[in-house]
Amino acid sequence: MVENDSDSGGLDPVDWEEFRADARRMLEASIDQLQQVAEHPWQQVPETVKAGYGVQALGQSAADMVTRITQDVLPYHGGNIHPKFWGWVQGSGLASDLIAGMAAAVINANTGGRDHGANYMERAVIDWTRQKMGMPEGSNGVLVSGTSQATVIAFQAARVRVLPELRKTGQGAVRLTAYAGAGIHNATIKALELLGIGANNLRLVPLVEGQMDLAALRRQLAADRAAGALPFLLVGMAGSVDLGTYDDLNGLADLAKDEDLWLHVDGAFGAWTRIAEEPWRSLSDGIGRAHSIALDFHKWMYVGYDCGLVLIADEVAHRAAFAARPSYLEAAERGLAGGDPWFCDYGIDLSRGNRALKIWTALEMYGEAALGAAITDNCRLAGVMAQAVEARPDMRLAAPVVSNVCVFTARDDLAPEAQSVLNSEIAQSLQESGEAVFSTTRVRGVVMLRAAITNHRSRASDIQAGIAAVARLAQGG
Secondary structure, eight states: OOOOOOOBTTTTTHHHHHHHHHHHHHHHHHHHHHHHHGGGGOOOOOOOOOOHTTOOOOOHHHHHHHHHHHHHTTTTTSSSSTBBSSSSSOOOOOOOHHHHHHHHHHHOTTTTSSHHHHHHHHHHHHHHHHHHTTTOTTTTTESOOHHHHHHHHHHHHHHHOOOHHHHHHOOOOEEEEEEEEOOOOHHHHHHHHHHHGGGGGEEEEEEEETOOOHHHHHHHHHHHTTTTTTEEEEEEEOTTTTTTTBBOOHHHHHHHHHHHHHEEEEOTTGGGGSSSTTGGGGGGGGGGGSSSEEEEETTTTTOOOSSSEEESOOHHHHHHOOOOOOOOGGOOOOTOOOSSSGGGGSSSSOOOOHHHHHHHHHHHHHHHHHHHHHHHHHHHHHHHHHHHHHHHHHOEEEEESSEEEEEEOOOOOSSSHHHHHHHHHHHHHHHHHSOOBBBEETTEEEEEEEEEOOOOOOHHHHHHHHHHHHHHHTTTH
């Protein structure tokens, strides 16, 4: 039990050597988990363990807490650390996160502002990413929880650009309209709802071979302007959520310039083909011409949750959308209140954790080449899965594999409704057995199996085993 002794620091350990031993035991258990990750797939949480999570707040020793965490926390993870997890676009985490996490815990930095190392590190990480995306020097950014928050920030900057007095007067009767390809991620819809623009003012443009139909987009823009709307935002996809497809980003950039629209690219995972090998690198050509990009480090850069980023080409527009300095946040020329700019001027949060440290640690430990090679390998493995599907007489791909996403049905010989039932059952059964994690999505009205390979631990043998397991269940095995 923790003793509240003012001479010992109150909540600090009374016996530091005893705490050191307990912490080392936690470290060893954590390293074991990483080293033996293939032996620990997702599993359901037993009722007794759920009950044990009830908070009693009575106080107990660090030794007891390490035992409880080892027994009741580590085994019941979300599955995404396992090499056969392909169900959703979730990163797998890195060993470097453990090192960075220890440092972050003891520093306990609030990166909302002020003059300390974490903020300089964040600026360096943002600038490195800006260069990789091909955005101009002087572009700005802020680390956030993920692409959903990044999207809200980017859209607000776009809105203030066309309505400069918005923060004082509100949007009023102005009807803003936004444009995106059919199948855009729900983050775009949610952001428009949260900002009061409304989901009904999002125009879903039809796709041609997986890309937004630019001719149809121009017609929709003309119709909306004729109806009195103010088009302000165009959202491109760099890696669609269902099939991993990419819009023609150069084409969108040209159109956005002609039509005076803010071009935002949802690059949650797909933006990172910028550091992959060809032909996958070219998929995101033109992304650097966007006014804003939303992306995640915790997806295809494998860094631990949570860690997203919004990049905005115009720093002035970014700052204008969020900056506010009440008297208690006034900057100083020197001392701790120095270090301008402050990140609280570029987003929603004043209290912000040290996300940059785990990115910086990963980049410095592994290097860009190794991370890019892992992304390239994920795309190759999606191709391996597609070949394995095509080799099975009853399986069919929903669409050609473009990047790292493979979507297919286990029994193309069945009626659509029967396929949907079977594919859904296979996904759930494989998750429960621990053999593999696929998710599902709907393509042409049929529920299909979906693999989004953003796992640096996956190997070709895992892919073959996963498809073999699907085939077995498809035949009633």
